[in-house]
Amino acid sequence: MNIFTRIAYRIRAVRIDLLRADIADNERLIRNLERKQRADINRRLARSGVMATRTRAPVPEFLRKVA
16 A cells, blocks of 8 residues: 555545544434433323322331421
8 A cells, every 4th residue: 555545544534433423422412302302201291190200208207307
């Protein structure tokens, strides 16, 4: 391989790496948006009473503070 072939190969490799990084960034953004969307839908369903919300277990009587 002469020097120009090596430079061309390296340039192509760098471009491929940059494109792969862009794809990974876009996939991460999509995953984050999907997670927010699911959380929003779940909150709406919970508020409307369709879904049960997570509730904290009641504190035993002997551990409760006397006000």
